[in-house]
Amino acid sequence: MGLLSRKASCNSHGQDSSYFLGWQEYENNPYHEVTNPKGIIQMGLAENQLCFDLFESWLVKNPDAVSLKRDGKSIFKELALFQDYHGLPALKNALVDFMAEIRRNKVIFDPNHIVLTAGATSANETLMFCLADEGDAFLLPTPYYPGFDRDLKWRTGVEIIPIHCTGSNGFKITLSAIEEAYQQAQKKNLTVKGVLITNPSNPLGTTMAREELDLLINFIDDKQIHLISDEVYSGTVFNSPSFVSVMEVLKDKNLEKTQVWERVHLVYSLSKDLSLPGFRIGAIYSNDSIVVAAATKMSSFGLVSSQTQYLLSAMLSDKKFTKEYVSENHRRLRQRRRDLISGLEKAGIRCLDSNAGLFCWVDMRHLLNSDTFEAEMELWEKIVYDVKLNISPGSSCHCVEPGWFRVCFANMSENTLQIAIQRLESFVSSIATINTQSHEELKSLRKKTRNNWVFRLSFQSFHDREQDDR
Amino acid sequence: MVAISKIATGDGHGENSPYFDGWKAYETNPFHPTDRPDGIIQMGLAENELCFNFIKKWVMKHPEASLCSAQGVNKFKETALFQDYHGMPEFRQAVAKFMGKVRGGRVEFDPDRIVMSGGATGAHEMVAFCLADPGEAFLVPTPYYPGFDRDLRWRTGVELVPVVCKSSNDFKITTNALETAYEKAKEDNLKVKGLLVTNPSNPLGNILDRDTLKGIVEFINEKNIHLVGDEIYAATVFMEPEFVSISEIIEEVECKRDLIHIVYSLSKDMGFPGFRVGLVYSYNDSVLSCARKMSSFGLVSSQTQHLIASMLSDDDFVDSFIVESKEQLFRRHKYFTWSLSQVGIGSLKSNAGLFIWMDLRKLLKEKTLEAEMDLWRVIINEVKLNVSPGSSFHCNEPGWFRVCFANMDDHTMEVALLRIRTFMLEHNKAMVPRKLCSQSSLKLSFSRRRDDFMSQSIMSPHSPLPQSPLVQART
Secondary structure (H helix, E strand, O other): OOOOOHHHHOOOOOOOOHHHHHHHHHHHOEOEOOOEOOOEEEOOOOOOOOOHHHHHHHHHHOHHHHOOEEOOEEOHHHHHHOOOOOOOHHHHHHHHHHHHHHOOOOOOOOHHHEEEEOHHHHHHHHHHHHHOOOOOEEEEEOOOOOOHHHHHHOOOOOEEEEEOOOHHHOOOOOHHHHHHHHHHHHHOOOOEEEEEEEOOOOOOOOOOOHHHHHHHHHHHHHHOOEEEEEOOOHHHOOOOOOOOOHHHHHHHOOOOOOHHHHOEEEEEEOOOOOOOHHHOOEEEEEOOHHHHHHHHHHHHHOOOOHHHHHHHHHHHHOHHHHHHHHHHHHHHHHHHHHHHHHHHHHOOOEEOOOOOOOEEEEEOHHHOOOOOHHHHHHHHHHHHHHOOEEOEEHHHHOOOOOOEEEEEOOOOOHHHHHHHHHHHHHHHHHHHHHOOOOHHHHHHHHHHOOOHHHHHHOHHHHHHHHHOOO | OOOOOHHHHOOOOOOOOHHHHHHHHHHHOEOEOOOEOOOEEEOOOOOOOOOHHHHHHHHHHOHHHHOOHHHHHHOHHHHHHOOOOOOOHHHHHHHHHHHHHHOOOOOOOOHHHEEEEEHHHHHHHHHHHHHOOOOOEEEEEOOOOOHHHHHOOOOOOOEEEEEOOOHHHOOOOOHHHHHHHHHHHHHOOOOEEEEEEEOOOOOOOOOOOHHHHHHHHHHHHHHOOEEEEEOOOHHHOOOOOOOOOHHHHHHHOOOOHHHEEEEEEOOOOOOOHHHOEEEEEEOOHHHHHHHHHHHHHOOOOHHHHHHHHHHHHOHHHHHHHHHHHHHHHHHHHHHHHHHHHHOOOEEOOOOOOOEEEEEOHHHOOOOOHHHHHHHHHHHHHOOOEEOEEHHHHOOOOOOEEEEEOOOOOHHHHHHHHHHHHHHHHHHOOOOOOOOOOOHHHHHHHHHHHHHHHHHOOOOOOOOOOOOOHHHHHOO
C-alpha cells in the first residue's frame, strides 16, 4: 500500500473542528419550511441570500454577459481560449473601480497590481506561499475565521500565532496583545513574517478603528514585517462608522511608495459582497511588484474561469447597477440584523455592537454552566442537537473567552429567521426555569440521568441521541 | 528588511526556460494576416481551435446552459451560491460519461471519484501534495511537458527524476529505462513516491501501447509507488492505433488500485483552457478525501460547472463532437506532415495530440544543445515561427522540436508552411521534388501543392492515405 504525504494523513485541513461538524450535522438534517420543518436551521454559513432578485433583473436586461456575446456577437471562442494569468483587463479595471467605490474613493487601485485567484481561499494561501517560508509564522488577532487554519497553514507549513483579543474592550487589538504574540513566536523560535487581519472582522462583524490600523502599521514598520488585510466583507458595511481600509490610513499618513507601503497587501473576493461564492472570484492586491509577479504566476493553480471573468466584467462595469446593489444590500442587511438583535434581546441575549458582515457575535456567556470551553461545547451541542440551530462556537474561531457564538442572519428567509429566534427564545426561557434550582441539585441530577429539561424539550431526539456514540 | 519567501524569489516557476522565451518573442511581434503579416506565427501553443464553430452552435441553441433565458435565470441564485467542494453531481456525472465515451465505452468512470481542480495545472500540484512530502520524488519519462517542472515541484518541494527515453526506439518507456531512473534516484538519496506518465504524450503526440502500459503497471506495483496518468489528450487520438487508458489496463492486469490516479481536463480535448475545468480521478479513497478538501484552492466556477454539465449530458452532441474533432485533427495533421515531408522534414510517427515532434537533427551544425539553441533562434527570428525546442522538454538528444498545428486557421497554416519551405530551400538541406517550381513562383507552386494534396481527398474511396477516423468511429 503506497504511502501518502504527511499533508494527506494529518488533519491540518482543519475539518475536524466543531465549525465543520456543525455543518455536517446540518447536512444530515437540514431545515426546510415545508418538507422538514423540524430540521436544523443553518446559521453557521456566512452567505448573503438577500439580493438575488437584483441580479436576476440585471441578467434579464443584460443577456450578452452570460451568453458569452459582445454586442450580440458570440465571443465564445475568444473566452474559451483565454487562459492568460494576467486576467481579463476589463474585469481588473472594473474590479479596482468597484473596490475604490467601496472605500468611498479614498483609495485608488492600480489594475496592474491586482492578481485574480479562485476565491479568497486561494488568495490567502497564495500570499502565504509568497511571503513566508515553511516554518515561519503569521500573527492573527482572535477570534478569526476557522478556514484560516487550513488556508494559511495546511500546504504552506506556515504557523499561526494568535493575538488575543477579549470582550473587555470589544475585542479591539491592543499593542500589548500584539507584542505578546510576537514574543510567543520568538519563544517558539518562529520567524514572524507578518500580521493578517480581517477587516471588517469575521466573526465579529465590526470594522477596525483608525487607531487600530495606525497601531498595526507602526508595528509592522518597526518589525519590518508584512501586513495582509483580508477585506472580503468591505462591501457589507451597512452602518457607521464607515469602512476605513488600511490602504486609506497609509495614504493619510503619507506613507505611499515607502517600504512599509510595499509590505501591505489586500485580499478581496466577490463571495460575500456580491454573494457569488460559487463563481470563485478572489483577488490579491499588492503594492510590491515582486509579490504581484510571483502571485500572478502562482495563480495558474487556481485561475478564475474566463466565462465568469466576462460576466463579472460586464456586471461591475455597470456602475449604476453596482451602486444600487451595494446600497440596497446595505439596507437589507441592516434590517435583517435589526430583526435578529431584537429577537435575541427578547431572549435576554446580547450581541457585540457591529456594523458589518453577515453575522452577529452573540454573547451567551451567561448561559454557560461554568466559564470553560467544556461548558461552551455543552451549550453548543444543546443548541445544535436540541434547539436545532447550527451556530458556530467561539472556540472554533480561537476566541480566548468561552461563551461567544457567531450567528449568521443573511442566508435564510425572513420566516426562517423568525423561527430560529423563537426556538432560541424557548430554549433560553427553559434554561431560566432550571436556574432557579440549586447548583447542587443540578449536579446530582446530572450524575443520574441526562438533564430533565432536555428530556422535556425534545423526548424524541433524546432517545435518538442515546443510540449514537458521541 | 524581511524578504518575501524563497519560493517567490526563486525560479521554480520555470519561466526562464526557452519554452517561454519563444512565447515572449511571439508576444512582442505576433502574426496577424492583415495587420502584421510578417509577425511571428505561434506554433508553440498546444491549443485546439478546430472545432469551435461546432461547439458554438450548441451553445447558441442552449441558452439555459449559459444561465440566460427565463429557465436559466431562475437557476442563477442556486448556481451562484453553490460552492460545495464535492462539485455539482450533474457536472461530475456528465464528465464521467464523457471520459467513458472518449475511451470508446470500454471503461466506466464513477462520478464520485472525480475531484475538481484549477485545470490540469492545479490537479498535478494537488496530486503531488497528496502523494509526496518535500524532498521526495516522482519519475517522469522524457521528453515531458515543461510545465511539470513548475506544477509538480515549485510549491510542493517535490523532485522530478527523468526516465530517459531515446529516439533509437521511438522514445518508448522501457522497463530498463524505468529501473535505471529508479536506481539513480536511490543513488541520489531520493525517495521515489510515484511515476507520472502522459498518455497520449506531450510532446511526442503518440500513445502508449498495451505492452508498455502493462510494463509500467508491473513496475509501479513491484516498487509499490503511485502511478499518475495524465490523459488530457485522450480525445485527440485521431488515428489508429486506438487509445488505451490506464483505467482499462488495470482491469486486465493485477494491480493495487490504491496506487492509481488519473489527471484530466477539458483544455485540450474540448479546447476550453479558459474555463479551468480540471480534475483528479483516483482509485484511492484516502487520496480522494484529501484531494477534495484541497480542491477548495481551485474549484471550478459553478457557472462553468453548469455549462459543462449541460453540454456533456447531451449525448448526441458529445458523440458528434468526438467524431468531428478526430476528423479535423486528422486532416490538419495529415496535411501538415505531408507538406513537411515534401521538403524533407520528418517527424515522429504520431496519431494524437495537437502537435508533432519534428526531427531537425540533420540541420544541426553539431549534435549539441548549443546548436539546437542556435537553430531555434534562427527559426524564431528568421523563419518567424515560435516552435518549442526539445531541450525545454528535457529531451536527451538535440535537434527535436515540438510544433503545434491545431491552434491556427488554414490560411495561417499555409503561411507557416511557406516560410518553412523557403527556409529549407535557402539552406539547401532538403531533397526538393521535381514538381517544385523555381523560387520566384513559390506561392503559385505552393497552392498547387495543396490542390495536389486535397485532390487525394481522404473522403475518396481510392485514397492512398491511411484510414480516416470516420472508419474507426463505427467500431
